[in-house]
Amino acid sequence: MLAALALVVALVALGVAVYLLRGSRADRRGTDEPLPEDVLGLRQEVAALRAEARDALRHVALVRYDAFGDMGGHLSWSLALLDDGGHGVVLTSIHGRSEARTYAKSVTAWASEQQLSPEESEAIEGARPHR
Known part of the structure; x- marks a missing residue:
């Protein structure tokens, strides 16, 4: 910043x-x-x-969603924090009725070696500058 x-x-x-x-x-x-x-x-x-x-994490996108069909409110989310080269992290928090889990996956050149959820992929694509 x-x-x-x-x-x-x-x-x-x-x-x-x-x-x-x-x-x-x-x-x-x-x-x-x-x-x-x-x-x-x-x-x-x-x-x-x-x-x-160029190395600053300045490309940001947030995707909110319902991870489980029986819960509303879009309490789960995936957040992409990336630099100009698409390097950074995507954070995900899955909220259920009795617990919440948080995950962090590294991103290199707009992709991850770990399997991404559709919401994580959407967050990464949302953070990518469209020219």
């Missing part, structure tokens, strides 16, 4: 710098001066933040 916030701040700062740079370029048309060092530094910082954010 902190990495995403830092990325947003850096992008805003880069936007302001580009806006100010365009205004100053209008004053010196016809010259081929290089970008100021602070703009280049901001670009490098944004690139580093983007690289760091």
Whole structure:
């Protein structure tokens, strides 16, 4: 979450710098001066933040359902927490009348070596960014 916030701040700062740079370029048309060092530094910082954010668990999807036909309320759930490469975990909690069980399954490249329930597969697919 902190990495995403830092990325947003850096992008805003880069936007302001580009806006100010365009205004100053209008004053010196016809010259081929290089970008100021602070703009280049901001670009490098944004690139580093983007690289760091790739590993953040920022693709999230929750599927709620009734695991048993005699119970309502959608108390059972599967939650996918994945990074940009589809690596992370899917958590599942099955709620019955007298007990609840919780499972965690690792996910690599949008798939798991362990057998997934339909709800877990749905959560993983829901977390996948659609382009």
